[in-house]
Amino acid sequence: MTVFSVILGTGSALPAQRVSNAELAERVDTSDEWIVERTGIRFRHIAGPEETTGTLAADAARAALASAGVEAASIDLIVLATATPDQTFPATATRVQNALGILDCVAFDVAAVCSGFLYAVQVADSMLRAGVHRRALVIGAETFSRILDWEDRTTCVLFGDGAGAIVLEAREAEGDAPQGILATKLHADGRYNDLLYVDGGVSTTGTVGKLRMKGREVFRHAVTNLASVMQESLAAAGLQPGDVDWVVPHQANARILDATARKLDLAPEKVIVTVDRHANTSAASVPLALDTAVRDGRIQRGDLLVLEAMGGGFTWGAAVIRF
Structure with missing residues (x-):
């Protein structure tokens, strides 16, 4: 029997505040033309005081669960990739678990910066295919605006905040081109x-x-x-x-x-x-x-x-x- 981890649904969340290059140029020595020419970036979302990596991750998870058509209680694994956790510990994944009302599941963070979501995917895939878990939330969430030097125009113009999530489920392979x-x-x-x-x-x-x-x-x-x-x-x-x-x-x-x-x-x-x-x-x-x-x-x-x-x-x- 061959088992694959199948994506049941996807979701994402962005902070309410959207900042254009022109708005950024009001506080940083830069311009829309300079940013677009070098990066292709025109907008980014910046988290407000009440928005954190954990709240964005939870919102993205809710959207992914709705897309998948499954209940939060069916999740038995949460792997959250982030370089900007809400706290040094506990893991932000446990804050998401609590926000979703999941009483008991395995929940932990993965830190591999921009590659973190790919690392989290492989970890969750390995655990699902091993039969240890059945259904997982894999999340990438960041509030990079918290660690930017707003005096450094070569870096602060490049980053934004947000979260994305998928629901993975272990399923037996079907057909010649399994999902x-x-x-x-x-x-x-x-x-x-x-x-x-x-x-x-x-x-x-x-x-x-x-x-x-x-x-x-x-x-x-x-x-x-x-x-x-x-x-x-x-x-x-x-x-x-x-x-x-x-x-x-x-x-x-x-x-x-x-x-x-x-x-x-x-x-x-x-x-x-x-x-x-x-x-x-x-x-x-x-x-x-x-x-x-x-x-x-x-x-x-x-x-x-x-x-x-x-x-x-x-x-x-x-x-x-x-x-």
């Missing part, structure tokens, strides 16, 4: 810590710190690593780039999306792009883009998807999924 997660590949290389990091932490400075990035170097590594891991994950699934219906990438920068697609000889119209509307929402960006494309009708049942991301660490990964 579910077909292959995942993950990587990390800690040598590149100083290219993308936060300059604080509980055990080092005792402060939260601010995001620091060397954008040019990150761009170069991202294009190479993402193209490589996408090819690796497709090969693991016995597929070719030409088999792919949609690429759902980490929404870091429009130029990275274009360059990665060219490396794989993929048509630009096969790449889901939401970076213009949401900016870089780190671990939330892949599930947020996925939910956007599902709800607007582009992604249909049976479509072959490749999800990919790279983030600080460096960490990177990809998943091949038949939706």
Whole structure:
């Protein structure tokens, strides 16, 4: 018996406040033209005082549960990817569990920055396929606005807040092209810590710190690593780039999306792009883009998807999924 983790539903949540480049230029030395030319970003959502990673994650989870048509009580596993948790501990996943009224389930966070959702997907998939759990919520949620240096225009214009979620269920394979997660590949290389990091932490400075990035170097590594891991994950699934219906990438920068697609000889119209509307929402960006494309009708049942991301660490990964 072969078991696959099938996506039953998707959901997302964004803070109420949407900030345009022009509005941002009123407080930062930048311009709409400068941001769009370099990143493709036009808007981002910024969390208000009452909005946290946990509240956004819970809202995205509710939307995913409604999309899946299942009750919160049926969830026995919550894996939440975030680099901006509500508290140092307990895990923000337990706050989501409580908000959803789930009395008992396994709930924990995964920290792999922008790749976090892909890491969370593989963890949940492994636990479902092992028979340990039956139905999971996998969430990516961030409030990166809390760790931005608003005096640094090279970084603060790039990021936004938001959350995305999926409901996964373990199911026996059916037919020649079964639904579910077909292959995942993950990587990390800690040598590149100083290219993308936060300059604080509980055990080092005792402060939260601010995001620091060397954008040019990150761009170069991202294009190479993402193209490589996408090819690796497709090969693991016995597929070719030409088999792919949609690429759902980490929404870091429009130029990275274009360059990665060219490396794989993929048509630009096969790449889901939401970076213009949401900016870089780190671990939330892949599930947020996925939910956007599902709800607007582009992604249909049976479509072959490749999800990919790279983030600080460096960490990177990809998943091949038949939706």
